[in-house]
Amino acid sequence: MGQDNKAKASNTTAPQSSETNTEAPSAIVRNLGLIKAMAIIMAILIVAALAVIIVTIYSRLTAANSAKTIQQNELVIPADSRITGASLGAKGQMLVIVEDKTGQQLWQLDASGKIQRKTRIAPQR
Structure with a gap:
């Protein structure tokens, strides 16, 4: 019984499987x-x-x-003239009718307020 309590001196190894791990990695x-x-x-x-x-x-x-900035434009007309009509067109264009002593004029303005064309309408004499 004295020898049962003592550690065994024999070499112990982990059990090894007969198959080796030769599988390819996933x-x-x-x-x-x-x-x-x-x-x-x-x-x-x-x-x-x-x-x-x-x-x-x-x-x-x-x-x-x-x-949102405000645009200010100034349109100068002759002193003896007056604006009798105005209309807005496509893309911000404007048509202004200016009347003076000699007849009427059509002023075409672009969106920035610059005069593009002036057309005088004069009566036939």
Whole structure:
């Protein structure tokens, strides 16, 4: 009985299977580096897309503020004339009828208020 309590001096080894692990690694393990690289590239693209969206929103907000500025134009007509009619056309153009002693004139103005053409309407004599 004295020897039963003592540790056995014999060499013990872990059981080994008769099969060796010769299986090829799975596709995920083989391409792990490629998967990591693709994940990093996708993260960079997401950050770039967010930056583009933020810049676009900012530029549209600042452009909306600049569009609200008021334009002031001055149209000088001769002293003995008066405007008898005016109408707006497409794209902000304007047609003004100016009347003076000699007859009427049609003034065509562009959207910025500059005179493009003057047409005099005179009675036949």
